[in-house]
Amino acid sequence: MRAIVYSRTSHLTDRQRSSILDWAAEQPQNGLALRAFLASIALAALRPKESLALRVRDMEFADDGRGWLLVHPQAPERCEKDSDCAGDVRRVPLCRQLATILKEEAIRRNLRPDDAIFVLDDGRSLTAQIYRNVWWQARAAILEADEIDLSLGRNVSDLRDACIAAWLKNGDQTVAHILAVAEWAGMSAPRLAERFAPCLRMPTRDEIPWDQIEAAMALPDLPSDSKSAPQRP
Template identity: 35%
Template structure:
């Protein structure tokens, strides 16, 4: 390889998950319990984080979910029908100045849908914010406080506070659960 080419090449990245970032079930339970105790938004955000962990969703998939995308029977298993994502790309990178951009599912063909089974416990967890917020089929499953898309800054901030409150100093200073996305990796 000619001199200089190597210097300008993009750094190689690993596709492997850093096992140091994975949470154990006790840690996840304690974090969800702490978040659930938050007065205004705890019930919604607990269901959001539980969906990332138990259904292995990406945050941008979960914020895009509508009530009609969830099949939540009174008893038994349910399912989520994932068909779109709303990643935060920044308002200066979108045509309409919006912070989020609607995209198809990562690694899937345009228009593909992914069906995710839901354990009965998660079904009950998801029914609660729908009933509490009196959400309709076209409404976001995890709305922000004003009914719009749940902002990444909001869920990242509460996640950081929960980690600080729940984890030991050693765990907090380690990579364990440092990013919200680590819930998906843990799943």
């Protein structure tokens, strides 16, 4: 069964996301570290706090250049309202582009398995204030004035939203696919459908499971040998 579109929305495009990552990489201080951090949000839909918690040991690479990121549950007091904090470690698909960026970052800084992936070049922690300032600068440098006025990409987490939207739009949008995207994003399927309804297309008439709907709504057949109700005297 397909999901239904309710309204329209807009997310950062692939071109805008790529331009922002390129802009970050070109910065004279911490450029490559910032590019890698933003890429983990833009290409794996991680929350910023989840990215900062990643260790080298949390990366799994496959022979085809892809892989997985192992995202550990956050403490309950740090969970976002759209997340499912309880449960096992979340496995998030790692595309070739992000896998290459993370491998290069680990080699560049000679990281060990227990090291955090995203820190500044001098070893200091990458704080929210630092990456937000960089984000605002990148947004101002890349987006058009009217896009900024429309609040496009207002927060770093908009990179995450754009990635989730791309996962939904580029899939077959079956129930199984939507459930998989919800699991990758670390949120419930109902919350995903609510927040990203405009990314789910309207089913065609041929795709609507009429037989299943009619069967579910059909009244039970009355037994043919049922006795008539007794008559009052």
